[in-house]
Amino acid sequence: xxxxxxxxxxxxxxxxxxxxxxxxxxxxxxxxxxxxxxxxxxxxxxxxxxxxxxxxxxxxxxxxxxxxxxxxxxxxxxxxxxxxxxxxxxxxxxxxxxxxxxxxxxxxxxx
Numbered sequence: 001x002x003x004x005x006x007x008x009x010x011x012x013x014x015x016x017x018x019x020x021x022x023x024x025x026x027x028x029x030x031x032x033x034x035x036x037x038x039x040x041x042x043x044x045x046x047x048x049x050x051x052x053x054x055x056x057x058x059x060x061x062x063x064x065x066x067x068x069x070x071x072x073x074x075x076x077x078x079x080x081x082x083x084x085x086x087x088x089x090x091x092x093x094x095x096x097x098x099x100x101x102x103x104x105x106x107x108x109x110x111x
Contacts, residue, residue: 037056
């Protein structure tokens with residue numbers, strides 16, 4: 001299973017939400033009951049510091065994951081290019097990277 005590459009744009013100082021449809025090898029929705037989720041942004045793949053951690057939730061059988069960052073969090077991220085990914089872990093401990101890519105944080109004007 002290969003992670004989907006999806007580059008995202010995050011507007012500084014706004015609420016960010018992204019929905020990811022997780023599918024099994026047959027292309028059907030993956031039942032995420034019992035799975036845990038983790039998604040982070042870092043400056044580079046090798047950065048030891050986490051720039052931001054997404055709040056993640058899923059609705060079990062439909063395979064949809066929602067990743068969010070509140071406005072206070074996006075306001076604190078310097079504008080520029082970052083990397084992010086979403087990792088799911090099954091109840092049996094199998095980890096799968098579902099989506100990954102660049103996260104470009106764009107500065108805002110209105111405050």
